[in-house]
């Protein structure tokens with residue numbers, strides 16, 4: 001029945017925005033391809049200076065930066081981590097790997113971020129961390145979250161994969177938590193294919209973070225001349241990306257203005273057009289609170305129900321356009337059920353997961369491509 005239709009407008013497409021090729025060549029010429037060479041250091045500096053974090057360390061992925069966070073907080077079997085059910089599996093897996101029990105919270109229906117009014121009731125004497133996810137690059141209600149976390153003395157980790165350079169009340173996301181984790185996966189605003197970073201806001205964790213990232217050794221201190229040999233001193237793994245990736249990433253960072261400006265245009269163009277039909281067809285569009293500056297990571301629509309969403313996905317596919325849904329609730333997944341999750345626990349998460357559709361969004365999306373997407377959505381609703 002299903003005939004293969006050629007996708008002309010993909011959901012995502014990575015692009016070269018500047019000196020990626022030249023920098024990769026330079027990395028090769030420099031003769032240092034493993035981690036923490038010239039380009040990695042530049043990336044660290046860039047993140048530290050632009051965001052104002054105490055320390056930034058490139059990692060092989062956001063998943064690995066989250067795993068480092070769990071190791072740094074010495075999470076143990078029996079400990080609990082609180083996080084939204086509406087997020088990517090890595091936000092939870094990094095902790096479950098340490099034997100930590102996930103405790104989910106529902107999301108707000110407007111920003112789709114962790115519902116801060118439901119946070120405190122999930123805290124127990126076993127809670128060791130709170131992970132927040134700034135969905136679609138829009139900040140969680142950090143004042144309320146940090147106030148609760150401080151009262152119970154629980155560290156907050158920001159899964160900042162969507163939200164590099166977004167702000168909450170004038171400050172960059174990624175600067176609020178004890179740690180924040182970035183992703184430079186191909187689908188994110190800034191990419192090197194696969195990559196990430198751990199941002200550290202509490203300096204007491206810096207030294208151990210370096211050990212953990214370097215296989216549990218003090219190799220970083222050795223290279224800085226702070227110790228005369230390096231050895232095994234902690235648990236750890238291999239979380240450094242190659243210089244080839246750092247070279248690619250630095251070129252993307254240098255085009256920060258261009259990338260963010262491009263994505264803003266695409267986002268605003270979707271929004272202006274879709275606002276014209278949203279209320280007539282019971283479509284909810286993204287809500288950006290006035291105290292948040294978003295990162296223009298994605299454009300999504302919340303459709304009336306799963307049936308309309310599937311029909312629209314199929315309709316767009318018929319036109320060669322790939323639009324896709326997003327997170328399935330973690331609490332009702334196979335693993336989530338093992339931790340006691342069941343349907344009905346988090347109604348907002350469950351309905352948002354059924355209704356949400358993400359539209360094609362990439363830096364070099366042309367005006368004509370975007371017009372075709374918007375036109376097709378109009379046709380779907382108005383014929």
Ligand SMILES: *Cc1c(COP(=O)(O)O)cnc(C)c1O
Pocket residue numbers: 060061062063064087088090091133159161162182183184185194195196
């Ligand atoms: C993409 C993403 C991740 C995982 O990023 P990787 O770099 O692929 O490990 C984690 N959390 C969120 C919210 C993401 O969007």
